[in-house]
Amino acid sequence: MRAYFDHNATTPPAPDVIEAVVGALRDDFGNPSSVHHFGQRAKALLDDARTAAAELIGAEPGDIVFTSGGTEADNMALRGAAEAAEAAGSRRHVIASAIEHEAVLNTVKALVRRGWTSTLLPVDASGIVAPGALAAAMTPQTAIVSVMHANNEIGTIQPIADLAAIAHEHGALFHTDAVQSVAKVPVDVRALGVDLLSLSAHKFNGPKGAGALWIRRGARIVSTMTGGKHERNRRGGTENVPGIAGLGVAARLARAKLPAESTRIAALRDRLEQGVLARVTGTAVNGDLAARVPNTTNISFDGIEAESLLIALDLEGFAVSTGSACSSGTLEPSHVLRAMGLPTHRTQNSIRFSLGLGNTDQQVDALLERLPAVVSKLRTLVRR
Numbered sequence: 107m108r109a110y111f112d113h114n115a116t117t118p119p120a121p122d123v124i125e126a127v128v129g130a131l132r133d134d135f136g137n138p139s140s141v142h143h144f145g146q147r148a149k150a151l152l153d154d155a156r157t158a159a160a161e162l163i164g165a166e167p168g169d170i171v172f173t174s175g176g177t178e179a180d181n182m183a184l185r186g187a188a189e190a191a192e193a194a195g196s197r198r199h200v201i202a203s204a205i206e207h208e209a210v211l212n213t214v215k216a217l218v219r220r221g222w223t224s225t226l227l228p229v230d231a232s233g234i235v236a237p238g239a240l241a242a243a244m245t246p247q248t249a250i251v252s253v254m255h256a257n258n259e260i261g262t263i264q265p266i267a268d269l270a271a272i273a274h275e276h277g278a279l280f281h282t283d284a285v286q287s288v289a290k291v292p293v294d295v296r297a298l299g300v301d302l303l304s305l306s307a308h309k310f311n312g313p314k315g316a317g318a319l320w321i322r323r324g325a326r327i328v329s330t331m332t333g334g335k336h337e338r339n340r341r342g343g344t345e346n347v348p349g350i351a352g353l354g355v356a357a358r359l360a361r362a363k364l365p366a367e368s369t370r371i372a373a374l375r376d377r378l379e380q381g382v383l384a385r386v387t388g389t390a391v392n393g394d395l396a397a398r399v400p401n402t403t404n405i406s407f408d409g410i411e412a413e414s415l416l417i418a419l420d421l422e423g424f425a426v427s428t429g430s431a432c433s434s435g436t437l438e439p440s441h442v443l444r445a446m447g448l449p450t451h452r453t454q455n456s457i458r459f460s461l462g463l464g465n466t467d468q469q470v471d472a473l474l475e476r477l478p479a480v481v482s483k484l485r486t487l488v489r490r
């Protein structure tokens with residue numbers, strides 16, 4: 107048996123998504139900017155996907171800009187808002203949480219290289235940003251605040267509405283990277299009160315290379331992908347029609363099945379988590395247990411190196427992760443767990459199990475049956 111417990115890295119595309127991508131490639135190859143029939147058919151696919159993406163996050167279709175994924179949406183948000191701030195006045199300070207994805211953290215570093223100052227907000231032991239910490243970090247120079255909705259490694263959900271309100275009190279724009287929350291919990295741009303929100307199709311059974319940035323009407327950002335008049339002058343370049351068509355179908359599926367599927371997945375995740383804690387000694391869950399997306403659990407295994415456990419589980423047919431997909435293959439400690447103040451060994455002995463479409467009770471049972479033996483074997487090897 108093979109079981110995939112790495113849905114925060116990427117998800118399998120749903121069958122209807124595959125159909126939509128193939129159909130767009132085969133039948134709707136026109137350029138959506140073309141006036142003729144072929145172009146208009148492709149344009150209709152974009153319009154439909156824009157409506158579906160907007161409905162998933164409680165937004166208006168006209169405020170969605172399609173991108174090549176979450177990384178580009180984060181770049182567009184931060185670099186675009188920074189350029190607008192530079193043109194408007196003297197604000198040159200950006201704030202982000204210390205547990206952001208590299209797409210945000212490295213973009214903040216890029217802004218610092220061009221003369222901005224930055225503050226990384228601390229998180230508490232459960233991975234939550236305290237609104238008071240943001241209030242204390244705000245200065246009259248702060249132009250942009252970026253705090254992720256849900257964390258990719260531990261699944262923790264941040265109090266975004268409270269944080270956005272604080273940013274707004276000080277005249278700053280608020281961006282949230284919702285790549286790991288969209289389709290897992292209800293996401294509504296108005297309830298969150300944000301100005302900019304990033305999402306990525308391949309995290310919710312859509313294709314890779316398609317995502318979106320939602321931009322609140324009136325929020326000032328400068329286009330960073332200069333080119334033609336695509337996406338209402340907000341992102342130049344002929345649109346990835348097949349990918350975007352797949353994103354649209356994935357968004358509709360996610361919206362239709364969200365409450366039932368998240369209940370199903372939460373029950374599976376809880377059984378997996380409780381089963382691991384009960385059967386394997388020296389284990390502990392990282393991150394807030396309540397404010398958490400339903401599909402993720404991050405567990406420390408005493409006396410083990412996470413990478414070794416990942417490889418041993420892979421040999422048994424179970425795909426898991428040591429955290430951020432981008433840093434796997436290296437033995438770097440997790441910046442997320444480190445920011446939570448966990449001791450060094452726990453930043454290197456933690457495994458992320460992230461569930462989704464296709465996971466079953468049988469797969470969780472199979473994992474729980476094999477895991478104790480795999481862990482004790484590794485522990486014996488380490489002790490030698």
Ligand code: PLP
Binds near residue numbers: 178256431
């Ligand atoms: N933001 C978060 C929180 C993520 O988990 C990821 C993907 O791992 C990204 C951004 C990047 O998204 P993409 O892979 O679509 O560029």
